[in-house]
Amino acid sequence: MSDKTDRRQARTKQLLYQALISLLTEKGAESITVTDIAMRADINRGTFYLHYKDVPDMLEQIKDEIFGKLQSLILEFDPQEVAQFAFEDEPYPKLVRLFEEVERNADFYKVIFGPHGDISYAQRLRTFLYSHIFNKVSYSQPREEDMLIPRDYLIAYISSANIGIIMHWIESGFNKTPYEMGLIMTQMVNHGPLIASGIREKPHNKR
Amino acid sequence: MSDKTDRRQARTKQLLYQALISLLTEKGAESITVTDIAMRADINRGTFYLHYKDVPDMLEQIKDEIFGKLQSLILEFDPQEVAQFAFEDEPYPKLVRLFEEVERNADFYKVIFGPHGDISYAQRLRTFLYSHIFNKVSYSQPREEDMLIPRDYLIAYISSANIGIIMHWIESGFNKTPYEMGLIMTQMVNHGPLIASGIREKPHNKR
DNA sequence: GTTATTAATCAACAACTTGTTTATTAAAAT
DNA sequence: ATTTTAATAAACAAGTTGTTGATTAATAAC
Incomplete structure (x- = not known):
């Protein structure tokens, strides 16, 4: 899609991915909140919205x-x-x-x-x-x-x-x-x- | 489990069941709220809790x-x-x-x-x-x-x-x-x- | 039929999640 | 060294959750 040259973006995206996978071992995708992902990834909640529209959107892209x-x-x-x-x-x-x-x-x-x-x-x-x-x-x-x-x-x-x-x-x-x-x-x-x-x-x- | 003799209970339970099935054609179980079910079944939200602990509990029983x-x-x-x-x-x-x-x-x-x-x-x-x-x-x-x-x-x-x-x-x-x-x-x-x-x-x- | 039981309703509660916005910080690209 | 922009922090209204207390009304038992 867009440029992924910036290291910060790549890092954040990877942290979000790992957090989502980790959460999916514990509960279903649709009960995972943005707050969950942000907390586990140790990322500001607002940052999530800089990358994905919402949780379903994130999962769909992956x-x-x-x-x-x-x-x-x-x-x-x-x-x-x-x-x-x-x-x-x-x-x-x-x-x-x-x-x-x-x-x-x-x-x-x-x-x-x-x-x-x-x-x-x-x-x-x-x-x-x-x-x-x-x-x-x-x-x-x-x-x-x-x-x-x-x-x-x-x-x-x-x-x-x-x-x-x-x-x-x-x-x-x-x-x-x-x-x-x-x-x-x-x-x-x-x-x-x-x-x-x-x-x-x-x-x-x-x- | 318990007595199901009371017609009101049976009726409510059936309405809840139909509402859940109907909602499941539209979205995943884990994004279905108690409010959703109560509204579609035309049942008071509090009544739901008289029958089930929460949505996952209801689905599990069924x-x-x-x-x-x-x-x-x-x-x-x-x-x-x-x-x-x-x-x-x-x-x-x-x-x-x-x-x-x-x-x-x-x-x-x-x-x-x-x-x-x-x-x-x-x-x-x-x-x-x-x-x-x-x-x-x-x-x-x-x-x-x-x-x-x-x-x-x-x-x-x-x-x-x-x-x-x-x-x-x-x-x-x-x-x-x-x-x-x-x-x-x-x-x-x-x-x-x-x-x-x-x-x-x-x-x-x-x- | 009358009475006692209890299912269902209504309204209100604090706690939490959501999506968005604003101003600020700091890391990366040039 | 300077500019760009990703990430942060804090605050917002709106919606959902699970619970409670008081009320209504359908059902079961007599």
């Missing part, structure tokens, strides 16, 4: 910024590429980059998906993933009559499932590397839960 | 009540039974009952999963489903080394996926009957997304 990065990564995903890497038992590199991006903003994701988190962020991610998958699946499997269930419900299933994997990783405290997570998701996307669980057999493999 | 019903239905699910019905191309009756219960509280679910919804309710459902599936899967597929991915990530995938189906139904405005939804979920649970999508072939079938 969410937009971080969501944008995820969005551009997801746009590059290609199911056919995933299949190639799954065949080699290797993680799809673009998926690894996704998990790296999430890890980079670990603090944010922990609170936004946490107990006092923001349902609209998860919803936005789900909707975006849904529309992306929709385009890809419609292309590779266009005949609705060959499907056992309606296409939209299949896509809702897949998008929620993959977001569930990400959420589980976050809730576990990032107990795997982005590389490991990339491999897990690559296999799930390609084989589905039944083969991945070992209930059904894997068709063919190199090693 | 959530507990409705979640309890879902919980008891989920506890009865048995994967083996699901397989039998899936084989016959029929919906698992206990799943149909689940969707009927959700439909019964349609107003609630629409707002709780909506844009101004409550992340903790979805989280609670997800966690409960997770632990239920965990017990069942550990029993039928106990060897972790036979699995392509860690068991906990498999279960996170499955539980989120199924909640995604429910959410999609709600967001679609309940465009299918509980029977149809039961059939969709029965097939997804039993066949997984790859077979359901028609990418992989279904093994055997009666008709």
Whole structure:
């Protein structure tokens, strides 16, 4: 937006960000007051209004910024590429980059998906993933009559499932590397839960 | 809890409930004031405090009540039974009952999963489903080394996926009957997304 | 039906948050 | 060294909160 050259501005903005994240671990966004943030950041209350209109505005700006990065990564995903890497038992590199991006903003994701988190962020991610998958699946499997269930419900299933994997990783405290997570998701996307669980057999493999 | 024989109390409580649901379509729970609810319900503000401690308390009581019903239905699910019905191309009756219960509280679910919804309710459902599936899967597929991915990530995938189906139904405005939804979920649970999508072939079938 | 109970109302309270404004201080850019 | 401007401090009316005491009226119990 505007110039961020001034060190004072950058410092204040960072203090406000940290204060908001910290408060979000304790209570919901909508019950966080400007006074709360100013006190925790040790910043004059009036200073807050020099940067943001109000608390919802602050949260929205932060969410937009971080969501944008995820969005551009997801746009590059290609199911056919995933299949190639799954065949080699290797993680799809673009998926690894996704998990790296999430890890980079670990603090944010922990609170936004946490107990006092923001349902609209998860919803936005789900909707975006849904529309992306929709385009890809419609292309590779266009005949609705060959499907056992309606296409939209299949896509809702897949998008929620993959977001569930990400959420589980976050809730576990990032107990795997982005590389490991990339491999897990690559296999799930390609084989589905039944083969991945070992209930059904894997068709063919190199090693 | 206490006696609810007095018609005045029941009436007031219902008016408060309707007002809260109505307000939740417009803004988040934590920014809803007692004044808001009282005004919309056309009830004296002091009367609210005769029923609830504050707004979070009211929401918590409502959530507990409705979640309890879902919980008891989920506890009865048995994967083996699901397989039998899936084989016959029929919906698992206990799943149909689940969707009927959700439909019964349609107003609630629409707002709780909506844009101004409550992340903790979805989280609670997800966690409960997770632990239920965990017990069942550990029993039928106990060897972790036979699995392509860690068991906990498999279960996170499955539980989120199924909640995604429910959410999609709600967001679609309940465009299918509980029977149809039961059939969709029965097939997804039993066949997984790859077979359901028609990418992989279904093994055997009666008709 | 009459009476006793109690739910709901109304009005007023101090304490707190909000968004805004004014004048002042001090850090950064030039 | 000087100018610019970010941050501070103090004060404002308006709105919300949780509580209280007195009053009204619907309901339950007899």
